[in-house]
Amino acid sequence: MTLSGNGSQIEVRGARTHNLRSVDVDIPRDRLVVITGLSGSGKSSLAFATLFAEGQRRYLETLSAQARQFVRQLPHPDVDSVRGLPPTIAVDQRTGSARIRSTLATTTEIYDYLRLLFARAGQAHCPDCGLPVSQQSVEAIVDRILALGERRKVMILAPLITGRKGAHREVFEKICKAGLVRARVDGAVVDAADAPNLPRGQEHTIEVIVDRIIVKPGIEDRLKESVELALKHGDGSCLISQLDGENWHDRLYSSRYCCPECATSFPPLEPRTFSFNSPYGACPACRGLGVVPVNDERSSSRAKSARENLFRQPACPSCEGARLGPIARAVTFAGSNLPSLTAMSVDEASAFFTTLSEQEGSRVRECEAPAEPPRSGAFAARQEPRPPFNEPTAPGAGLANLEPEARQAALSILPDIASRLHYLQRVGVGYLTLDRPAPTLSGGEFQRARLASCLGSGLIGVCYLLDEPTIGLHPRDTARMLDVLTDLRDSGNSVLVVEHDEELIRQSDWLIDLGPGAGREGGHLVASGAVKNLSETSSPESRTVRWLTSSFSPALRAPSPPEAGAETETRWLRISGASLHNLKEVAVEIPLGTLTAVTGVSGSGKTSLVTGTLVPALKHLLPVNSARKDEAEADWNTLGVSLGSLTGSGHLDRIVVVNQSPIGRSGRSNPATHSGVWDEVRRLFAKTRDAKLRGFKASRFSFNARDGRCPTCEGRGEQRIELNYLPDAYVECPDCRGDRFNTQTLGIRFKEKNLADVLALRIDEAAELFENVPKIRRVLDTLREVGLGYLLLGQSSLTLSGGEAQRVKLATELCKQGEDRVLFVLDEPTTGLHPLDVQRLLLLLRKLVEQGHSVLVVEHNLDVIRASDWMIDLGPDGGVDGGQLVAAGPPGELASSPGSSLTAQALAASCAKTRL
Numbered sequence: 001m002t003l004s005g006n007g008s009q010i011e012v013r014g015a016r017t018h019n020l021r022s023v024d025v026d027i028p029r030d031r032l033v034v035i036t037g038l039s040g041s042g043k044s045s046l047a048f049a050t051l052f053a054e055g056q057r058r059y060l061e062t063l064s065a066q067a068r069q070f071v072r073q074l075p076h077p078d079v080d081s082v083r084g085l086p087p088t089i090a091v092d093q094r095t096g097s098a099r100i101r102s103t104l105a106t107t108t109e110i111y112d113y114l115r116l117l118f119a120r121a122g123q124a125h126c127p128d129c130g131l132p133v134s135q136q137s138v139e140a141i142v143d144r145i146l147a148l149g150e151r152r153k154v155m156i157l158a159p160l161i162t163g164r165k166g167a168h169r170e171v172f173e174k175i176c177k178a179g180l181v182r183a184r185v186d187g188a189v190v191d192a193a194d195a196p197n198l199p200r201g202q203e204h205t206i207e208v209i210v211d212r213i214i215v216k217p218g219i220e221d222r223l224k225e226s227v228e229l230a231l232k233h234g235d236g237s238c239l240i241s242q243l244d245g246e247n248w249h250d251r252l253y254s255s256r257y258c259c260p261e262c263a264t265s266f267p268p269l270e271p272r273t274f275s276f277n278s279p280y281g282a283c284p285a286c287r288g289l290g291v292v293p294v295n296d297e298r299s300s301s302r303a304k305s306a307r308e309n310l311f312r313q314p315a316c317p318s319c320e321g322a323r324l325g326p327i328a329r330a331v332t333f334a335g336s337n338l339p340s341l342t343a344m345s346v347d348e349a350s351a352f353f354t355t356l357s358e359q360e361g362s363r364v365r366e367c368e369a370p371a372e373p374p375r376s377g378a379f380a381a382r383q384e385p386r387p388p389f390n391e392p393t394a395p396g397a398g399l400a401n402l403e404p405e406a407r408q409a410a411l412s413i414l415p416d417i418a419s420r421l422h423y424l425q426r427v428g429v430g431y432l433t434l435d436r437p438a439p440t441l442s443g444g445e446f447q448r449a450r451l452a453s454c455l456g457s458g459l460i461g462v463c464y465l466l467d468e469p470t471i472g473l474h475p476r477d478t479a480r481m482l483d484v485l486t487d488l489r490d491s492g493n494s495v496l497v498v499e500h501d502e503e504l505i506r507q508s509d510w511l512i513d514l515g516p517g518a519g520r521e522g523g524h525l526v527a528s529g530a531v532k533n534l535s536e537t538s539s540p541e542s543r544t545v546r547w548l549t550s551s552f553s554p555a556l557r558a559p560s561p562p563e564a565g566a567e568t569e570t571r572w573l574r575i576s577g578a579s580l581h582n583l584k585e586v587a588v589e590i591p592l593g594t595l596t597a598v599t600g601v602s603g604s605g606k607t608s609l610v611t612g613t614l615v616p617a618l619k620h621l622l623p624v625n626s627a628r629k630d631e632a633e634a635d636w637n638t639l640g641v642s643l644g645s646l647t648g649s650g651h652l653d654r655i656v657v658v659n660q661s662p663i664g665r666s667g668r669s670n671p672a673t674h675s676g677v678w679d680e681v682r683r684l685f686a687k688t689r690d691a692k693l694r695g696f697k698a699s700r701f702s703f704n705a706r707d708g709r710c711p712t713c714e715g716r717g718e719q720r721i722e723l724n725y726l727p728d729a730y731v732e733c734p735d736c737r738g739d740r741f742n743t744q745t746l747g748i749r750f751k752e753k754n755l756a757d758v759l760a761l762r763i764d765e766a767a768e769l770f771e772n773v774p775k776i777r778r779v780l781d782t783l784r785e786v787g788l789g790y791l792l793l794g795q796s797s798l799t800l801s802g803g804e805a806q807r808v809k810l811a812t813e814l815c816k817q818g819e820d821r822v823l824f825v826l827d828e829p830t831t832g833l834h835p836l837d838v839q840r841l842l843l844l845l846r847k848l849v850e851q852g853h854s855v856l857v858v859e860h861n862l863d864v865i866r867a868s869d870w871m872i873d874l875g876p877d878g879g880v881d882g883g884q885l886v887a888a889g890p891p892g893e894l895a896s897s898p899g900s901s902l903t904a905q906a907l908a909a910s911c912a913k914t915r916l
């Protein structure tokens with residue numbers, strides 16, 4: 001592989017985004033490249049804040065002048081030059097994050113194809129009585145008239161009044177105004193200008209005669225015009241009346257759908273008929289949400305609570321959660337309506353469409369095969385002569401009884417649906433249902449769904465940027481993910497992944513390692529090359545290369561497992577009858593005062609058990625500001641927790657959920673505010689002589705206090721620019737230049753530093769400044785201990801990586817001294833963490849256990865599982881095939897006799913490998 005040639009590599013020069021130290025790096029194109037480094041070393045800064053941002057900027061430059069105006073406001077990535085950059089597409093866990101109304105099917109475009117399929121090849125039914133209803137095109141109506149035979153006398157009429165009381169004078173006036181002459185009134189042809197006086201009290205029927213014609217060759221164009229005109233006047237209906245001997249015979253045609261039984265008529269089916277985001281398709285009762293609307297979802301201040309409530313609200317009584325209006329719900333394809341199709345899991349839907357295609361295949365074969373000779377014998381005589389493809393429409397009835405046009409449409413759309421479903425299966429989310437609301441997907445599931453869309457798009461020559469695609473994947477599924485990534489590469493794309501998974505790192509073509517440390521100690525390129533060529537000699541500073549080449553094994557001693565049955569020693573939390581989502585009446589025991597890992601393949605039910613059941617149950621029993629509740633009296637059913645019983649909560653005082661979400665939702669929070677350091681700093685500032693002189697209280701030194709903060713940005717230090725289709729961008733506040741406080745407030749100083757100066761300090765530096773303030777010093781020291789000394793005290797929480805935010809939270813908890821016995825719950829805490837970060841996290845978790853707390857982690861990282869005291873494995877597989885307890889016990893014991901536990905098997909395999 002030569003990399004020097006033109007266009008064969010992306011050349012980055014002088015990248016200084018965030019902590020990057022003027023990085024020069026050449027990245028081979030059309031390869032699978034992995035970017036590694038400790039959490040906070042600068043991986044995202046290179047991949048997303050530099051390469052993707054630059055790619056996006058260049059793309060926007062090609063758009064309209066109006067769009068370019070926005071681009072000028074976008075911060076330039078701080079880089080001297082980037083050459084050879086293909087168009088970039090970021091597939092991470094956050095950007096383009098789920099809109100409240102989107103579902104798995106809409107985010108993967110499968111829904112767009114389904115809408116097209118149902119519009120073109122669906123069978124409509126009357127929403128009132130359920131009868132099949134069809135419509136005709138103008139051409140089809142013309143064909144019917146021509147088929148009446150030459151020399152046939154025909155009238156083309158438009159029905160105006162059908163059996164209604166009244167004199168209807170205005171109807172005749174309208175006919176005259178439209179330039180038409182004759183009408184048929186109660187069966188008799190009259191001159192519209194000379195219309196009879198109709199008795200008011202009687203019912204009448206009035207049709208206008210649009211044309212009278214004799215069928216013969218060459219009249220097609222005139223017929224077409226007349227039929228169109230009749231449909232226009234008849235509001236989608238027209239009458240064709242033919243002379244048969246002495247009598248006229250009428251036939252009603254409709255370009256709209258019209259039920260022959262109850263005369264309900266509705267407009268032609270279009271893709272938008274099936275869109276729950278369009279007023280044409282959405283259920284009018286719930287406006288397409290599928291649930292009883294809680295409050296106005298347009299009000300942004302309430303959007304958050306709307307999102308939280310959305311999934312606990314009762315289903316809309318009108319559509320029963322189907323989101324679509326009655327007309328759309330009454331359309332079927334191959335016997336299923338759209339909501340019942342999207343209620344299937346990806347696996348089920350894939351099987352459904354595969355069966356259809358196979359039937360279609362065999363149908364074609366049967367048609368081509370010579371007719372079988374009639375069978376002789378008793379059976380043959382009694383057999384009904386049954387045409388092979390005329391079965392009633394039922395699931396799997398196939399495409400055979402579709403009109404040729406509809407069948408053709410279906411045949412052209414089905415492959416697009418099938419391939420997208422297939423890609424979803426390949427990325428390991430076959431267990432998800434198509435109608436799953438996107439906001440309820442985990443970050444990893446969401447990213448994998450988007451990855452499947454990328455595969456489906458078939459783009460080439462693109463640079464894909466992925467953020468840890470193995471998140472949430474069981475070791476069993478990592479190999480499949482690798483296949484998907486190499487496919488993307490082999491079809492002619494550059495694939496750049498930020499990853500920590502050892503297998504994926506080893507299998508990639510090229511490795512770029514940033515470091516050597518994190519934050520200020522990171523930001524350098526410490527290794528770059530084909531993975532197999534890298535060595536400690538060539539890259540002495542790279543901790544990743546050292547870890548890859550040495551026989552690194554977890555430094556932690558094997559923990560001592562709690563002894564089952566030793567009631568006096570170990571206290572247990574026991575739950576039974578857990579049945580949320582796919583959980584099948586699960587009963588588990590969690591040893592308290594330990595580090596316990598809940599494991600299992602993706603979709604096995606880990607999150608449903610821990611985040612969906614245990615956490616809400618304990619939050620109910622151990623409320624933050626009021627007395628604990630009696631677990632024996634809790635009525636879980638009424639409380640909306642799918643649980644039989646929970647015991648042992650008496651051993652706990654508090655439950656703390658530590659996730660990787662930003663600390664605080666506004667851009668105003670930062671490590672200082674979250675850890676409580678800021679409260680102490682404010683008190684300190686209020687005690688200075690100047691503050692006392694001016695009467696400034698501690699409250700003034702808060703970003704939330706009107707009198708103290710910068711009024712322009714309201715203490716944020718930056719202003720938000722909203723961009724269509726793109727994530728919001730932020731620019732420095734023009735007024736305070738990012739200082740966040742007004743000038744009077746900034747006049748107060750401690751050791752010559754004002755508040756803005758303090759916020760700009762690294763935690764390491766702040767520890768020096770406040771060395772004589774024990775309350776502040778203690779917290780800062782803990783933050784340094786967990787490796788965060790490089791963070792700025794006032795760094796906006798929105799810029800912290802997930803791993804950094806998680807450690808800020810854990811460190812804050814560690815500093816809280818007290819007698820409380822806490823259960824810490826962490827969902828995939830190793831997300832975004834380098835194996836060396838994982839060791840640091842484990843030390844922290846162990847410390848919490850040593851202090852007498854309990855730690856429960858949902859994990860698939862084998863290092864964490866191995867270092868746990870206890871493991872609870874769910875499975876055996878994902879979705880409907882999961883939701884059961886497979887194994888429980890100390891990981892070491894389970895690994896030595898894995899049985900059917902996929903996690904124990906993976907653990908055993910990796911233990912064997914590390915021993916080699």
Ligand code: ADP
Pocket residue numbers: 018019037038039040041042043044045046518519520790791799800801804
């Ligand atoms: P990684 O992806 O390797 O975990 P990042 O690239 O996210 O690391 O972060 C590298 C460093 O830059 C970290 O110290 C982080 O706190 C800092 N950082 C990230 N985003 C911003 C930002 N928007 N402004 C300032 N610093 C940032």
Ligand code: ADP
Pocket residue numbers: 311431432433436440581582600601602603604605606607608609878879880
């Ligand atoms: P894990 O955490 O082990 O990956 P989950 O608990 O997230 O598994 O999922 C278990 C099953 O429950 C899956 O079939 C998943 O699709 C389903 N599920 C999870 N969350 C929801 C939800 N909010 N709505 C509907 N189904 C869900």
Ligand code: ZN
Pocket residue numbers: 283284285286287288290291316317318319320321322323324
């Ligand atoms: Zn509804």
Ligand code: ZN
Pocket residue numbers: 710711712713714715716717718733734735736737738739740
């Ligand atoms: Zn400001």
